[in-house]
Amino acid sequence: MAVLRWGIAGAGSICDDFAAAVRKLPVQEHDIVAVGARDAGRAATFAQKFNIGKSYGSYKELSEDPNVDVVYVGTVNSTHYEVCKLMLAQNKHVLCEKTLTLLLKHTQELIRIAEEKKVFFQEAVWSRFFPAYRKLRDQVSSGAIGDVKSINITFCKKIAVEKRAVGSGTLFSLGIYPLQLIMAVCGPEMPEKIQACGTLNADGVDLTLAITLQYKNGTIAQQTTSFEIGPPDEAQIYGTKGTISFPKKFHAAMDMTINGTTETFPFPDSLVQNGLQQVKRPGFVYQAQEVRDCIQKGLLESPRFTHQETLTVSAIMEEVKRQIGLNYDSLYEFGDGH
Amino acid sequence: MAVLRWGIAGAGSICDDFAAAVRKLPVQEHDIVAVGARDAGRAATFAQKFNIGKSYGSYKELSEDPNVDVVYVGTVNSTHYEVCKLMLAQNKHVLCEKTLTLLLKHTQELIRIAEEKKVFFQEAVWSRFFPAYRKLRDQVSSGAIGDVKSINITFCKKIAVEKRAVGSGTLFSLGIYPLQLIMAVCGPEMPEKIQACGTLNADGVDLTLAITLQYKNGTIAQQTTSFEIGPPDEAQIYGTKGTISFPKKFHAAMDMTINGTTETFPFPDSLVQNGLQQVKRPGFVYQAQEVRDCIQKGLLESPRFTHQETLTVSAIMEEVKRQIGLNYDSLYEFGDGH
Numbered sequence: 163m164a165v166l167r168w169g170i171a172g173a174g175s176i177c178d179d180f181a182a183a184v185r186k187l188p189v190q191e192h193d194i195v196a197v198g199a200r201d202a203g204r205a206a207t208f209a210q211k212f213n214i215g216k217s218y219g220s221y222k223e224l225s226e227d228p229n230v231d232v233v234y235v236g237t238v239n240s241t242h243y244e245v246c247k248l249m250l251a252q253n254k255h256v257l258c259e260k261t262l263t264l265l266l267k268h269t270q271e272l273i274r275i276a277e278e279k280k281v282f283f284q285e286a287v288w289s290r291f292f293p294a295y296r297k298l299r300d301q302v303s304s305g306a307i308g309d310v311k312s313i314n315i316t317f318c319k320k321i322a323v324e325k326r327a328v329g330s331g332t333l334f335s336l337g338i339y340p341l342q343l344i345m346a347v348c349g350p351e352m353p354e355k356i357q358a359c360g361t362l363n364a365d366g367v368d369l370t371l372a373i374t375l376q377y378k379n380g381t382i383a384q385q386t387t388s389f390e391i392g393p394p395d396e397a398q399i400y401g402t403k404g405t406i407s408f409p410k411k412f413h414a415a416m417d418m419t420i421n422g423t424t425e426t427f428p429f430p431d432s433l434v435q436n437g438l439q440q441v442k443r444p445g446f447v448y449q450a451q452e453v454r455d456c457i458q459k460g461l462l463e464s465p466r467f468t469h470q471e472t473l474t475v476s477a478i479m480e481e482v483k484r485q486i487g488l489n490y491d492s493l494y495e496f497g498d499g500h
Numbered sequence: 501m502a503v504l505r506w507g508i509a510g511a512g513s514i515c516d517d518f519a520a521a522v523r524k525l526p527v528q529e530h531d532i533v534a535v536g537a538r539d540a541g542r543a544a545t546f547a548q549k550f551n552i553g554k555s556y557g558s559y560k561e562l563s564e565d566p567n568v569d570v571v572y573v574g575t576v577n578s579t580h581y582e583v584c585k586l587m588l589a590q591n592k593h594v595l596c597e598k599t600l601t602l603l604l605k606h607t608q609e610l611i612r613i614a615e616e617k618k619v620f621f622q623e624a625v626w627s628r629f630f631p632a633y634r635k636l637r638d639q640v641s642s643g644a645i646g647d648v649k650s651i652n653i654t655f656c657k658k659i660a661v662e663k664r665a666v667g668s669g670t671l672f673s674l675g676i677y678p679l680q681l682i683m684a685v686c687g688p689e690m691p692e693k694i695q696a697c698g699t700l701n702a703d704g705v706d707l708t709l710a711i712t713l714q715y716k717n718g719t720i721a722q723q724t725t726s727f728e729i730g731p732p733d734e735a736q737i738y739g740t741k742g743t744i745s746f747p748k749k750f751h752a753a754m755d756m757t758i759n760g761t762t763e764t765f766p767f768p769d770s771l772v773q774n775g776l777q778q779v780k781r782p783g784f785v786y787q788a789q790e791v792r793d794c795i796q797k798g799l800l801e802s803p804r805f806t807h808q809e810t811l812t813v814s815a816i817m818e819e820v821k822r823q824i825g826l827n828y829d830s831l832y833e834f835g836d837g838h
Binding site for chain 2: 255316361375380386388401459
């Protein structure tokens with residue numbers, strides 16, 4: 163495989179960000195060959211904007227396009243489950259936006275199908291594909307900060323959508339970022355203790371949420387996510403011998419401070435010269451590259467964020483939902499036969 | 501009352517710090533007239549060091565000294581209860597080191613006795629007497645940062661004693677500092693939800709502890725305290741319109757940043773000229789001054805940290821102990837008739 167042929171499911175802002183980033187990559191490695199959305203007009207406009215050959219007015223048609231190798235699913239959270247199922251049914255590789263689904267049983271089912279089908283299936287936890295995260299894991303495992311005792315993360319944005327119908331809320335829109343960082347340090351096993359406090363709006367969506375996780379080895383992690391305040395985007399990892407922190411954005415980390423020394427991880431020069439930093443989320447290039455690398459190697463998941471991690475995040479979220487009274491079941495009353 | 505005559509119960513390092521600070525205050529306002537400790541030799545050495553006229557080899561003798569107006573209780577946590585009871589029995593005013601006691605029922609009993617006796621009785625939450633804390637409360641109540649949604653505090657020190665026999669552990673040695681800050685913002689009412697995760701050592705003492713408090717109005721506060729890592733001493737208060745943070749030490753705050761602007765609260769020039777900043781805890785002067793002001797006004801508690809706040813801290817700690825399996829009851833098996 164020289165070129166990886168992308169299909170884009172969705173035509174909203176995150177698809178826009180992803181397509182813009184992919185278009186900065188060499189076209190002999192990454193092409194976007196089709197886009198599908200519920201609205202054919204929006205799909206066509208999107209196709210025109212990004213010079214994409216095919217557009218479809220449904221996800222099903224996209225799934226049936228034989229020229230598509232991998233589908234990027236960038237629809238709203240509440241539809242990831244059904245759109246992924248469509249793509250997997252056609253044996254497409256899939257990169258699906260985080261959070262993968264709103265229910266643990268849906269996450270389990272999608273991973274089971276993907277593994278049966280032997281296609282590459284990846285939750286788009288783009289933070290993990292930044293070079294800084296590789297360095298983070300190396301530093302933690304080499305003992306650079308000793309035994310990690312405390313992790314504190316605050317990630318808040320005032321801009322997010324607070325609508326239950328699309329599966330928003332801070333848990334599903336922001337919560338996975340601190341969770342993945344905690345797991346990058348503590349590993350993919352379930353924590354021993356999960357505690358959550360949240361405030362919900364009248365629509366039943368969490369606006370501010372605090373989660374504490376305690377691991378068997380004694381590490382205790384605290385995270386706060388909120389739509390009501392902003393913009394803290396901070397993380398500290400405290401060990402017995404030192405501290406790792408992200409002085410600017412932890413979730414799209416270009417800088418990381420280890421025991422007082424800050425290291426910067428710039429984008430490749432060739433992409434910067436091609437205008438990468440003019441797009442909204444240049445960091446999306448890392449996950450597109452990772453997907454191609456994995457598929458070329460015949461992997462079914464990225465070792466940088468595994469199915470086990472997706473399942474653990476989903477199981478933690480299930481318990482958090484229970485504790486704070488967050489319930490999205492009714493969104494699926496007709497969708498999966500209940 | 502021109503001069504407030506202090507007695508010091510205890511001759512350990514915190515009593516040393518307190519006496520050193522008081523000796524920088526004008527002697528016509530604050531004198532130290534006696535010291536008592538279990539060991540007469542240590543008491544005498546302490547008396548000599550700070551030019552104190554009387555020393556006793558027991559707390560009881562100190563309590564009976566008619567020249568003592570107010571007793572500073574600076575013994576180990578596990579003995580505060582019995583030493584305070586001795587002093588209150590002799591109608592002395594009392595300033596007792598935090599944390600006041602290890603059991604809610606002991607805290608309730610001491611406050612009941614003090615209120616019956618109509619003496620001034622104060623938990624030595626010295627943070628609260630810093631000018632920055634007055635400004636903090638003014639700023640929060642005037643809406644400078646809007647509605648407070650999240651409070652995040654990390655307070656860790658590697659130097660602390662980890663012995664159950666003296667009532668140490670991060671909850672009782674460090675935990676009150678973030679708790680008092682949270683209550684300075686959220687008020688003295690009990691939170692609606694209390695969650696705690698802690699790791700205990702073989703002696704049953706908590707080494708790292710995370711507490712989450714959720715208040716009726718929606719504020720969620722998270723705090724971490726630890727003896728295993730250090731020295732984070734940080735606090736952020738996030739509101740819908742802005743942020744207050746303590747850029748250096750939150751627990752002995754000389755600087756406070758409100759919406760990006762840092763204000764400094766220096767010690768009075770006269771005390772600085774008298775060498776105040778050469779003592780270990782110059783901030784102790786604020787609580788000594790507050791005690792004198794309150795006693796002069798006939799107050800039985802400081803409005804800057806009230807009995808209600810002491811009771812709420814104690815009740816929160818009782819629930820935290822229950823959740824993490826921290827138990828100090830056996831320290832009192834013979835002490836109070838159980």
